[in-house]
Amino acid sequence: MIDAQAEFTVRPIGLIHTPFADSPGMPIQAARSEAVGRVEVYAEYVPGLADLNGFSHVILVYWFHRAGDFSLAVRPFLDDRSHGLFATRYPTRPNPIGLSVVELVAVEGGALHVRGVDMLDETPLLDIKPFVAAFDHREDVRVGWLTGRV
Numbered sequence: 285m286i287d288a289q290a291e292f293t294v295r296p297i298g299l300i301h302t303p304f305a306d307s308p309g310m311p312i313q314a315a316r317s318e319a320v321g322r323v324e325v326y327a328e329y330v331p332g333l334a335d336l337n338g339f340s341h342v343i344l345v346y347w348f349h350r351a352g353d354f355s356l357a358v359r360p361f362l363d364d365r366s367h368g369l370f371a372t373r374y375p376t377r378p379n380p381i382g383l384s385v386v387e388l389v390a391v392e393g394g395a396l397h398v399r400g401v402d403m404l405d406e407t408p409l410l411d412i413k414p415f416v417a418a419f420d421h422r423e424d425v426r427v428g429w430l431t432g433r434v
């Protein structure tokens with residue numbers, strides 16, 4: 285059984301290069317970004333990119349490496365009222381993991397050229413998964429406090 289104090293080690297598989305050196309003014313969600321980026325995959329993981337080029341979009345999973353301490357109540361980007369952290373996409377989290385669906389423009393060796401980035405430059409990459417609408421899309425969703433804001 286996993287106990288509540290268990291720790292897990294993650295190792296970056298690459299780095300995400302984006303035009304954003306700092307947070308102010310940068311996109312707050314990938315769906316609202318047209319910015320292009322380059323995902324650099326470390327050499328030992330490059331064979332895992334085989335067959336990815338047939339996909340139009342990928343899910344990038346990454347570490348918010350510049351996030352500070354978390355709070356369980358936050359004032360998110362799209363509201364001036366406080367909300368429970370887990371009802372938001374706020375970057376400061378107990379495990380500061382981000383995910384973004386981005387357009388896969390091209391695969392070039394160990395580099396993915398992508399569009400729609402919303403992470404800071406040099407964000408450590410943890411994983412890549414193909415975006416598959418049949419798996420990842422849901423009809424008739426409710427969006428809680430974000431209703432009318434997205």
Ligand SMILES: C[S@@+](CC[C@H](N)C(=O)[O-])C[C@H]1O[C@@H](n2cnc3c(N)ncnc32)[C@H](O)[C@@H]1O
Pocket residue numbers: 307308310311312313314347348349350351361373374375381382383384385402403404407408
């Ligand atoms: C609201 S989060 C959403 C990220 C992702 N789409 C998600 O839902 O997990 C995006 C914001 O996190 C911040 N951010 C992005 N990359 C970061 C990083 N590497 N470390 C700390 N904060 C970061 C920026 O302020 C950016 O606008």
